[in-house]
Amino acid sequence: MNNINPQIYLLTEDDIHRIIDDAWEVLETVGVEADHENVLRKAADHGFRMDKASMRLYFDRKKSESIIQNVPASFKLYDRDGLNALTIGNDNVYFDPGSAAVFWLEPGLTTIRRATSRDCIELAILTDLLPGYRIQSTGVVPSDVPEDIADSIRLLFALSFCTKPVITGTFNVNSFAIMKSMLESVAGGSEALKNRPLAVFDCCPSPPLRWSHLTVSALVDCAVSGIPAEMVSMPLAGATAPVTLWGSLVQHTAECLSGAIIHQMFGPGSPIVWGGSPAAFDMRHGTPPMGSMETMMIDLAYAQIGRYLGFPTHAYMACSDAKTPDYQAGMESGIGAVLAVLGRINIVSGPGFLNYENTQSPEKLIMDHDACALAYRLKKGIIQRPDDHPVDIICRHAIDGQFLADQTTRRWHRDEIDPPGSTIYRKSMDDWLRDDRPDARQLARKKLETLKNQPHSRLEENRLQSLTACLMEACKNKIYSDSIKLHLERYLK
Amino acid sequence: MTSEQIIEQTRQAVIDGDAESSRKLAGSWLEMGLDPLLLINRALTPGIEDVGRLWEEGEYFLPELVAGAEAVKTGMQILEKELSQMKNPLSETRRVIIGTIFGDIHDIGKSLVATLLRANGYRVQDLGSDVHASRFLEAFQKEPADLICISALLTTTMIGIPDVIRIFNEHSCRSQVKFLIGGAPVTGSWAETIGADGYGADAVDAVRTANRLIGKIQ
Numbered sequence: 001m002n003n004i005n006p007q008i009y010l011l012t013e014d015d016i017h018r019i020i021d022d023a024w025e026v027l028e029t030v031g032v033e034a035d036h037e038n039v040l041r042k043a044a045d046h047g048f049r050m051d052k053a054s055m056r057l058y059f060d061r062k063k064s065e066s067i068i069q070n071v072p073a074s075f076k077l078y079d080r081d082g083l084n085a086l087t088i089g090n091d092n093v094y095f096d097p098g099s100a101a102v103f104w105l106e107p108g109l110t111t112i113r114r115a116t117s118r119d120c121i122e123l124a125i126l127t128d129l130l131p132g133y134r135i136q137s138t139g140v141v142p143s144d145v146p147e148d149i150a151d152s153i154r155l156l157f158a159l160s161f162c163t164k165p166v167i168t169g170t171f172n173v174n175s176f177a178i179m180k181s182m183l184e185s186v187a188g189g190s191e192a193l194k195n196r197p198l199a200v201f202d203c204c205p206s207p208p209l210r211w212s213h214l215t216v217s218a219l220v221d222c223a224v225s226g227i228p229a230e231m232v233s234m235p236l237a238g239a240t241a242p243v244t245l246w247g248s249l250v251q252h253t254a255e256c257l258s259g260a261i262i263h264q265m266f267g268p269g270s271p272i273v274w275g276g277s278p279a280a281f282d283m284r285h286g287t288p289p290m291g292s293m294e295t296m297m298i299d300l301a302y303a304q305i306g307r308y309l310g311f312p313t314h315a316y317m318a319c320s321d322a323k324t325p326d327y328q329a330g331m332e333s334g335i336g337a338v339l340a341v342l343g344r345i346n347i348v349s350g351p352g353f354l355n356y357e358n359t360q361s362p363e364k365l366i367m368d369h370d371a372c373a374l375a376y377r378l379k380k381g382i383i384q385r386p387d388d389h390p391v392d393i394i395c396r397h398a399i400d401g402q403f404l405a406d407q408t409t410r411r412w413h414r415d416e417i418d419p420p421g422s423t424i425y426r427k428s429m430d431d432w433l434r435d436d437r438p439d440a441r442q443l444a445r446k447k448l449e450t451l452k453n454q455p456h457s458r459l460e461e462n463r464l465q466s467l468t469a470c471l472m473e474a475c476k477n478k479i480y481s482d483s484i485k486l487h488l489e490r491y492l493k
Numbered sequence: 494m495t496s497e498q499i500i501e502q503t504r505q506a507v508i509d510g511d512a513e514s515s516r517k518l519a520g521s522w523l524e525m526g527l528d529p530l531l532l533i534n535r536a537l538t539p540g541i542e543d544v545g546r547l548w549e550e551g552e553y554f555l556p557e558l559v560a561g562a563e564a565v566k567t568g569m570q571i572l573e574k575e576l577s578q579m580k581n582p583l584s585e586t587r588r589v590i591i592g593t594i595f596g597d598i599h600d601i602g603k604s605l606v607a608t609l610l611r612a613n614g615y616r617v618q619d620l621g622s623d624v625h626a627s628r629f630l631e632a633f634q635k636e637p638a639d640l641i642c643i644s645a646l647l648t649t650t651m652i653g654i655p656d657v658i659r660i661f662n663e664h665s666c667r668s669q670v671k672f673l674i675g676g677a678p679v680t681g682s683w684a685e686t687i688g689a690d691g692y693g694a695d696a697v698d699a700v701r702t703a704n705r706l707i708g709k710i711q
Contacts, residue, residue: 100648100649101648102648102649102651102652102678103648111682112680141648141649141652143652147652171649214596236601238556239601240601281555281601283554283555283556284551284554284555285695286555286601286602286605286677286695286696287677288646288677356677356678357648358648358677358678
């Protein structure tokens with residue numbers, strides 16, 4: 001069996017060295033801000049230079065490299081039942097719905113609205129039913145619950161309605177403990193969670209070179225508890241980072257290296273992902289486009305650097321800045337999915353996303369599922385099968401042309417030629433006219449209706465009660481405690 | 494150099510985003526003993542209006558917009574020294590309080606709006622980024638303003654904007670001030686939903702909306 005394992009590289013090894021060298025120089029001379037007393041103290045204990053007043057840390061290369069040398073190049077992520085381990089690392093690529101959108105685009109509409117608890121549940125169920133998404137995310141922010149527990153509630157819905165491991169994150173410092181207790185209740189205790197992690201927490205530094213109290217707290221909490229952390233560094237080329245893609249890569253590298261050092265100081269050997277959500281600033285509209293080619297080039301290049309340094313990688317790709325699931329959405333998301341696979345980015349967050357990571361669309365989630373399938377096909381490459389003797393086959397059918405009837409066709413067609421997804425129309429023009437001229441969005445709606453009628457996963461009652469109890473414990477002294485109880489009863493029944 | 498030449502070159506310096514020339518020309522203007530208001534009205538203001546026009550025509554991008562505003566600011570800094578010794582008509586201009594909402598440290602858009610508002614003659618108090626709702630109120634109570642501009646770049650932080658409006662309502666100050674909001678995740682319909690008075694789709698639009706909401710004193 002031959003396989004050239006198609007991949008894409010944007011940087012030479014020499015390029016990578018030069019970018020990393022520059023990043024270390026930035027960390028040694030400019031440093032990073034870390035708004036956390038314990039982090040400053042820990043860094044001082046490790047002999048790093050720091051300025052307490054400005055909360056600035058300066059990382060010298062030699063000492064830092066010894067601290068991050070034990071970062072695992074891969075780790076396992078498990079589903080809600082501690083099964084179906086996914087290896088995050090190596091050449092594996094997993095797509096998950098983009099996270100986190102504040103808006104929701106209802107099927108068939110062009111106007112967005114604030115996302116709600118019902119949307120959290122619908123997203124979880126859809127992700128559960130779409131096999132190409134091996135990981136779920138807490139992909140929308142519910143607006144119908146108090147803001148200070150919105151992060152925990154969306155995790156509760158995700159764990160209740162989808163078996164798959166989850167990419168999540170905190171909106172405030174106190175949430176990590178609540179969310180950790182929820183994960184532990186589902187996993188079966190803190191050791192079980194540590195041994196079989198089922199969630200990854202996003203930790204987003206603010207460009208340039210700043211770890212806010214919230215994000216650095218999440219980083220430390222993850223490190224201490226052994227829950228995988230995912231650094232989402234987001235240089236905005238030309239706005240919050242140098243305008244050149246190269247310069248943005250230097251800043252991204254510096255931010256991720258600093259995050260990894262902080263993380264490993266608190267949890268040596270704890271899993272951490274080299275990720276990001278950079279963008280090439282739109283110089284006309286002042287927006288952070290996720291679907292621009294320059295953005296995707298930064299993604300591919302930083303992931304290449306992360307792999308080179310021995311980290312599992314992540315990126316926001318397969319998403320779009322379009323406002324509806326239209327041609328732009330398909331083009332940007334499709335290109336992103338293909339490039340993410342060619343770049344061997346381990347976790348790819350983005351499907352379903354429209355409008356610069358602000359809007360989640362169930363129709364687009366289904367359409368992107370098909371785009372991801374095409375990308376996965378490319379990843380498999382061109383293979384010579386064990387009994388593949390083309391000369392013999394051609395000889396057999398050179399006269400009659402009946403390749404369709406050949407035994408090798410029947411044997412291999414399912415492995416060689418993927419059937420199109422539900423939103424890809426490959427039938428004839430006559431069929432299309434007979435089918436009432438459906439476009440991709442209409443096909444996605446049709447698929448959505450089919451999925452809605454399928455049985456979906458529900459967390460069994462005893463685990464659901466224990467999960468809910470964790471959240472209610474966190475709410476017990478809050479003014480909204482009773483209304484949250486009713487809210488959960490309404491949506492979990 | 495004649496006064497007409499200085500006016501022409503200053504206007505061009507703003508269009509070119511040449512802050513150094515703007516500073517030198519403003520200095521030469523004052524050395525000639527000329528009225529600083531004349532240079533503002535005939536060079537700096539028309540210059541930034543030209544920049545705005547070039548932006549709207551698609552000729553200029555954000556870096557040129559920023560550079561033009563910086564050239565105005567540099568020239569103004571020189572002229573204001575002289576103005577402070579005169580009865581300063583600029584002190585009668587509208588006052589704006591601006592900031593990025595709590596939890597959000599992104600201030601590109603906000604700073605750009607602040608710069609353009611200043612370049613358009615508004616007095617701007619920039620509270621910076623990561624600004625809690627109560628700080629907007631404190632700033633307003635210390636010195637009232639005609640307009641409060643709030644920006645957010647993240648979907649997770651924009652939800653804090655209604656808190657500012659709410660706190661002004663609670664302190665019975667809401668009717669005394671207009672709210673203009675903006676930022677990548679913010680939409681006009683959302684601005685309406687939360688009870689803001691206006692929405693700026695971009696920095697130039699924000700200035701236009703500010704003019705509409707509170708009326709610039711020329």
